[in-house]
Amino acid sequence: MPAGAIKPAGWLRRQLEIQANGLGGHVDETWPDLGPESGWLGGKGESWERGPYFLDGLLPLAWQLDSAPLKAKAQRFIDWTLGSAQPNGMFGPRSNDDWWPRMVMLKVLAQYQELTGDARVVPFMTNYFHYQLQAMPERPLRDWGRMRWQDEVAVVLWLYTRTQDPKLIELAHLLKKQGYDWQGMFANFSFKEKVDVKALEAKRKGEDVFMVDDGLQVHGVNNGQALKASPVWSLVSRSADDRAAIHHQLAMLDTYHGLPNGMFSCDEHLAGRSPSQGVELCTVVEAMYSLEMSLAITGDAVLGDRIERIAYNALPGTFTDDMWAHQYDQQPNQVEVSLHRRPWTTNGPEANLFGLDPHFGCCTANFHQGWPKLTAALWMATSDKGLAATVYAPCEVSTVVRDVPVRIDQATDYPFRGDVAITVQPAQAVAFPLRVRIPAWCRQPVVKVNGEAVAVKAGAGFHTIDRTWKPGDRIALSFPAEVLTERGFNNAVTFLRGPLVFSLPIGEAWVKWRPRGLTNDWQVYPTTAWNYGVAPEATAEEHPIGKVPFAGGTPAVTLSVRGRPVAWKAEEGVADPVPEQVAITTEPVTTLKLVPYAGAKLRITAFPPMPA
Structure with a gap:
């Protein structure tokens, strides 16, 4: 759904308020990389990915909480970015011309346009994409951008749905051509053990493993972002194989690097299945976003189960309760948080400390998208002009279905409890299908509409209720949870x-x-x-x-x-x-x-x- 259609309620709103009252709303006041000298505010400070990363979570957080102070913080970055456009269409700090950080800021601008309708965004993006199409043959994707091409393709297609500009499809093909072949890597997955980083460095004769394929293809965050690569490309290819490829990717990661918290090990490179290995916070939030987008594209209910397992365990597990400190790496079996080098594949001794920017600051900037992006994925529209309850948490939805304004109130203490109460409030009676996800772990799900039970099977994926909805209609879901x-x-x-x-x-x-x-x-x-x-x-x-x-x-x-x-x-x-x-x-x-x-x-x- 468009950004802003879903607002948090209940415990989820409290969690977002904790984020806003902690580092999520104040990190720019205490961390120079996001302070007034940020390159994304026109200063001479950090000018690469950290400003865009911060905005990618701050923007939806501000609007979901309707917080004037947070909106004002976000707007400063937005206005500077939109005002930075050069005559040829390039934008952003002039101290670098890297495609990668601009990919993140484009994600931000797409959300901003949906939230505000700002007329500057579409022509700004169009000019940039036209410039990029001309420039990329001579200045192709490299390192991080080459591995993360799918993030930009998603925004290119977002714009294409609004302008039908054929050059955008041409750009999408060029990004795919220059990008890393994730589907091919997983089709012949050879990384079945904890990565030996020293062996990689020896093989490359001392080259930085973060800048060459040997390291980049086994880098955790790259793999988290890569989960969306095949589903996103399926929007262009229309290939069933592309739509389904994410399941093979997940199976390979689970089989050889899976951890109990729903994630795969990466500290920072793939590290095997021992629960004493870690997973980077950036990987957690990027994997969540990839799965949320993939669920939207494929409609595969099993992805909703995975999102919930990560979101309700790995995401909050890496923060202090007040969200004023976070870890770079978390471990399922974590018996001490202290300065040590064991057992990381790459990281240094600060990696699992709680703090402002332990080990490396990317997660300090990037963690903000976790809870807000989850909120935005709780409900989705369907291709037959209906609605779907995709992930469960308390929320309120305001949308239009078949030209009728509809509000949905979802009251629940899920995941701590198994009951979900959904009240449908259309402005007038309107017929449409409404799908509810049946969690795969639930053996005896119960679905009632206005107090009357409807037949539903365990393992059904999405159960469809197709009827004429009237104001005040209620759906009661019960998902008894066994240990x-x-x-x-x-x-x-x-x-x-x-x-x-x-x-x-x-x-x-x-x-x-x-x-x-x-x-x-x-x-x-x-x-x-x-x-x-x-x-x-x-x-x-x-x-x-x-x-x-x-x-x-x-x-x-x-x-x-x-x-x-x-x-x-x-x-x-x-x-x-x-x-x-x-x-x-x-x-x-x-x-x-x-x-x-x-x-x-x-x-x-x-x-x-x-x-x-």
Whole structure:
């Protein structure tokens, strides 16, 4: 749907307000890279990707919360960017001519046009794309832009739907031709082990692995963004193979690098399946956006399940509860947050600290898109002029269906609870199909319309309700969630309930490492034991949902599992890979309380099975 059609409600609004009150709304006040000297404000400061990254989340956040101060912050960047256009169509800071950061700012401008209708945007984009079409044969895509061509193709096609300019399709083909062949890489996927970065550097005789294909093709953020490549290109090719290719990509990443939180390891390069490996925050938000766009294009309900697993675990799991500090890398089995070099493939010792810009500042600028882009993907329009509930969270939708204004109120405490109440408020009675996603994990879904049950099957993907909708019609969804277990790396056990992944919280001693303006950098040390094996059964207990939705101190759901201490150690602050077999011990069995993944900043998520 157009940006601005969906507004957060309930716990989701509280989460967005936490972001706005934390770094999301104030990072430019404390971080020079986004301060008044930013190159994207006409200054001599950082002039590459960080300004566009920041705007890509700040803009939708500002409008979803209808925040005048945040809108004003975003507008300064927008106005400078639109005013920076050169006679030939090029725009942005003149200190670089890299195609890549402009790809991000184009995403921003598309959202801005939908939110405001600003008449400057379409001719601005048209002039730039015409310039790029002429310039690219002599100045082709390189490094980051070459790997991320699909992000620009998506905006090119957005503009094409509005102008029908044939040069835009010509540009799309050129971007694809010069871009990296992601579909081909995954068709013959050869990266089945933790990447040996030193071997890559030796092979390249010391070349920077971030600037050559050997490193770029196994770079985590590139792979997160690449998930959308084939679905986006299918809009041009109309190929069923292109539409379906994302599932093979996900299968390869899961099989060889999958982590319990729904992501794949990348710290920063693909790192195998051990839950002690990390995943970069940029990869989390970019994978979410790729999946959201891919769901919009393909209509594949399974992508909604993946979005929820990432959004309700990996995304909040990498922030402090107040969102004033974040990690560069998070680990599902994260027993210490401190200065160490193990177990990263590439990253330095700050990689899993909580702070302003640990290790590298890209995530400080880019994390802002996570929650706002999720909000924008909760509902979608359908090709038969209907609506679809695609991802579940509390929200309000304002749209027009078959020329009739329609408002939808979606009240729910999902993912902490399984009930969703949808009230349809058309301005007048109107017939259209409304689809609701049936989560794949739910074995006994219930769908009622105005109190009457309708037949629905587990595993149905999207269930369609086609009727004449009248003001006040209600859909009641119930998705009972059982506690399930998954087996992962070395037969490790992970517990799930609905879209939530559960972890053993380890006692936390927070140590301020250094002040960083309005925030601080933190190390976190364990104060309780973590090395347990578990039995694969658990019972769930629900609790009130707190003001901070994912806070570990007030978990909305807990699991009780039986566990026993086992021989399993940490080295340099990092848990060894989950042992495949553990010795029988005389330690007594105890009851462990697990909390949702995001609530435990030190945690064990994948356990060895408890010996009999």
